[in-house]
Amino acid sequence: EIVLTQSPGTLSLSPGERATLSCRASQSVSGSYLAWYQQKPGQGPRLLIYGASSRATGIPDRFSGSGSGTDFTLSISRLAPEDFAVYYCQQYGNSPETFGQGTKLEIK
């Protein structure tokens, strides 16, 4: 199965700054079938990005995704207070679907 490794484990930034989160796959992700989710305490994850770069319905345009093959990035252009959460990447090009271990985005 494909192992996804996210970095950094924790990212400390201030509102208004730019965040860059990385997701690296142990082998090439077929079709760039990679998604990003946001999770806040006590809630289920929320879909942000699918197909590596397509924003899900209702997601602000400050969220963007890029990458292909084994290296993917989620960028948040200007952090809003509600963006501080845990972010997970997930690949769905190869069964079984697998997730990264998460990046915690915390307020500096």
Next chain:
Amino acid sequence: QVQLVQSGAEVKEPGASVKISCKASGYTFIISAIHWVRQAPGQRLEWMGWINAGNGNTKYSQTFQDRASITRDTSANTAYMELTSLRSEDTAVYYCARDRGSYWGYFDHWGQGTLVTVSS
């Protein structure tokens, strides 16, 4: 709006079984697959399996092939996940999640999660 509402927290002894429900609303139930994903304390999300809500076909992760069973009741717009032979390592929050379509493999809506605690 699309909603997935799961059944409440469960406490089970080792060796027992648990069955969690996931009631869907706000869309046509049979057009989207339902997946089950779990999150053990301090661990990453782990995909367990899915069901085609239209025809009932299922597929499981090899990890859960022998112990998990996913079913659905189309008259109740509800999916179920049963896990047998529970052990302490199965203590986790279990989520149902709607597939973007009949099977894309990513999840556009999630339930609120059901905490299952396995303890003697």
